[in-house]
Amino acid sequence: MKRLNLRLAALALAIAAAPALASGPAVEVIAQGLDNPRGLGFASNGDLYVAEAGIGGSGKCRPSPDGQPVEVCYGETGALTRIDPTGAKAPRRVLRNLPSMAQASGFAAQSGPVDVAFSGSNAFIVMGWGGDPALRAGLGPKSRLLGTLLLATPNGLVFPVTDVADNEQRHNPAGDTVDSNPYGVLVLSGKRIVADAGANALVESESMDLLQPSRDRTFAVLPPTGFGTQPVPTTVAKAPGGDLFVGQLTGAPFFQGSSTIYQVPRNGGAVTPYLTGLTAVVDIAFDRDGTLYIVEIASGFVPPPAGSGDPGVGNGRLLRKPKNGAVEVVLDGLVFPAGVAVDRSGAVYLSNFGIFPGGGEVLRVTLD
DSSP: OOSOOOOHHHHGGGGGGOOOOOSSSEEEEEEEEESSEEEEEEOTTSOEEEEEOOOOOSSOEEEOTTSOSSEEEEEEEEEEEEEOTTSOSOOEEEEEEEEEEEOTTOOSOOBEEEEEEEETTEEEEEEEOOBOGGGGTTSSTTGGGTTSEEEEOTTSOEEEEEOHHHHHHHHOTTOSSOOBOEEEEEEETTEEEEEETTTTEEEEEEOSSTTSOOEEEEEEEOOOOTTSSOOOEEEEEEOTTSOEEEEEOOSSSOBTTOEEEEEEOTTOOOOEEEEEEEOOEEEEEEOTTOOEEEEESOOOBOOOOTTOOOOSOOOEEEEEEOTTSOOEEEEEEESSOOEEEEOTTSOEEEEESTTOTTTEEEEEEEOO
16 A cells, blocks of 8 residues: 555554563663653754654544544644753754644644754754645645645744655656655755655756755656565665665565665665565664664564564664664564654654654663
C-alpha cells in the first residue's frame, strides 16, 4: 500500500511488553508530555526543536489513510517545540495552532508537523498528510497547509514555501496511486529536499530568496523493496563530505532486513544501495565524524503466538555505523521512536513514544 502505513492502532498492543533500554550509553529523559513528537532539529545557535504532530481535534473527519477502521479528525493542535538539551527547563511550544489530523483519542496523529530543519534561525517544518492531496480541501481553515513545507522566521512569520503534495498530484513520479505524505527534510544552500513517504520520491524545492516562490522538481524516485513492499522514504540526510542519503521505512508489514539506506546523487537521479539489511528506518543523522545514526521504529515482523494480540513487530532501536565500521546496536527497547539529531559534542537526541498524545518524550544519549 502506497502510504506511510504504520499499522499504529494494532501496534499499540505491543507496547506493554517492551523491554528496558539496553545497558551501555547514558540515557536521560530531557522532555516529557509531548503530543506525537516526531523529527528533531538544531538551529544554528544550538537550540533543539521537535515537531509535535498534535492530537487532531473536533473538526471535520475523514477515514484513516492507513486503512485502519477509524476516522481521523481535524484540529489545530500541531506545534514546533523548543527542548532544553540539558533537561533543566520544560519544553516550550514556540509555534502553535498548526493543523493536525488524529483519532478522537489523539493517538497516532496521521497528519501535522513531522520534521524540522534549519537554515540559520529560519525553521523549515514538514507538514505530513497521507493520501490524495485533493482531499485536503475543506477539512479546516488551515488544512491546505498539510502536505507542504512551511517556513517559520524568528519574528513569527509562517508561510508555505513548497506544496510537496502538489508535486505528487501533478507528476506522480512513481506512477502509482496518487498519494503524498511528506515526512523528512534536508536543508541545503539554496534548496530543500523533502522525503515524500507516500509518493516514494524525494522532492527538491529550490529558491535563492527564502521569501519567494520556489521551483519544485522530483529529485529522486526510490525502487520497490525486494520483499514486494513500497519503499516509503522517510528521511534524507547529508554526510560531512557532502554525500546525500535517504532511509526507507518500507510498507507494512515491516519484514526484518527489508529496509535500505540509499545514496543519492548530489544533483538527484537514480539512487544506489548504501546499507542493506535494516528494518523500518524512520530517521537518520550523521555526526561531525561521519558516524551514521539510524532509528528503526520496529525491529521487524515475526509471526506472534496465536491469540496473543501482539502484531509481532518488536521494539524500536537506535543503531550506528562508524564511517569505516560495521553497524552496531546502541539502544534497544525503544517505543515507537520517531526522530534523531546529533549535537556538536556528539550527544544523540531521540524522540520516543512518538505516536502518543501527552506521552511523548525526548531522550539524550551520551556515548563513550
